[in-house]
Amino acid sequence: xxxxxxxxxxxxxxxxxxxxxxxxxxxxxxxxxxxxxxxxxxxxxxxxxxxxxxxxxxxxxxxxxxxxxxxxxxxxxxxxxxxxxxxxxxxxxxxxxxxxxxxxxxxxxxxxxxxxxxxxxxxxxxxxxxxxxxxxxxxxxxxxxxxxxxxxxxxxxxxxxxxxxxxxxxxxxxxxxxxxxxxxxxxxxxxxxxxxxxxxxxxxxxxxxxxxxxxxxxxxxxxxxxxxxxxxxxxxxxxxxxxxxxxxxxxxxxx
Ligand code: NAP
Numbered sequence: 680x681x682x683x684x685x686x687x688x689x690x691x692x693x694x695x696x697x698x699x700x701x702x703x704x705x706x707x708x709x710x711x712x713x714x715x716x717x718x719x720x721x722x723x724x725x726x727x728x729x730x731x732x733x734x735x736x737x738x739x740x741x742x743x744x745x746x747x748x749x750x751x752x753x754x755x756x757x758x759x760x761x762x763x764x765x766x767x768x769x770x771x772x773x774x775x776x777x778x779x780x781x782x783x784x785x786x787x788x789x790x791x792x793x794x795x796x797x798x799x800x801x802x803x804x805x806x807x808x809x810x811x812x813x814x815x816x817x818x819x820x821x822x823x824x825x826x827x828x829x830x831x832x833x834x835x836x837x838x839x840x841x842x843x844x845x846x847x848x849x850x851x852x853x854x855x856x857x858x859x860x861x862x863x864x865x866x867x868x869x870x871x872x873x874x875x876x877x878x879x880x881x882x883x884x885x886x887x888x889x890x891x892x893x894x895x896x897x898x899x900x901x902x903x904x905x906x907x908x909x910x911x912x913x914x915x916x917x918x919x920x921x922x923x924x925x926x927x928x929x930x931x932x933x934x
Contacts, residue, residue, distance in 0.1 A: 695722020872928025
């Protein structure tokens with residue numbers, strides 16, 4: 680049986696580890712040729728090696744999503760290699776502890792930490808979408824998935840910049856879906872709950888027991904759980920799905 684993404688080409692940011700890597704591996708297993716982008720060349724190269732070992736086709740690209748020049752080169756490298764861009768997963772992101780914002784209430788966030796969070800998690804997604812939408816309009820369609828978060832759906836004490844960035848991603852997603860529906864471009868967001876990656880190690884170490892008590896299925900999600908949703912959203916099976924947010928959170932937000 681043909682894979683869900685057979686014959687498609689894809690670009691994934693933040694694909695050097697975590698959710699991005701798991702998604703790159705699944706996309707390749709489902710038949711896509713994958714441009715694996717990350718700011719660290721080593722991470723991207725490792726993901727490509729894993730894909731190649733499994734018999735898939737991939738290309739490593741080094742790009743910082745906060746740099747417009749990097750983003751433009753990233754999209755053109757993917758298109759030069761594969762001829763077109765059918766699917767894009769804008770997933771690169773950072774957490775509060777990575778910018779010195781962990782544990783800080785709204786008025787206590789350092790300004791540079793707030794700026795950096797918005798630059799990576801929100802403006803980075805917009806810069807990627809801008810370049811991808813240009814290409815997808817030229818070729819007559821495509822599917823974009825942005826990584827938001829359950830933090831894009833409600834407030835979380837001491838996470839204001841992260842929460843604001845992810846609410847922004849949801850807003851960008853909905854707006855672009857409206858604007859580019861007539862171009863055959865679908866735009867959706869995935870909203871992961873608590874997923875076992877490097878990003879959640881710090882939070883789980885600080886308040887893991889409290890978080891676990893709030894997850895109805897009583898376990899963290901795995902990166903593969905997000906990858907499955909993104910793969911479906913990028914596939915033709917989701918042809919009528921656009922402009923929506925898709926939680927994958929073990930019922931955390933169901934209550
Ligand atoms: P992760 O393991 O820390 O992976 C994040 C990836 O993004 C890393 O490969 C990182 O590169 C890359 N990255 C960071 N800044 C970048 C930049 N400026 N340019 C290019 N790449 C950059 O985290 P993850 O858990 O997989 O997170 C992936 C996405 O899911 C993020 O958007 C995150 O906010 C979102 N999310 C995660 C969870 C969760 O529970 N894990 C929940 C909700 C949403 P380096 O390796 O070089 O740092």
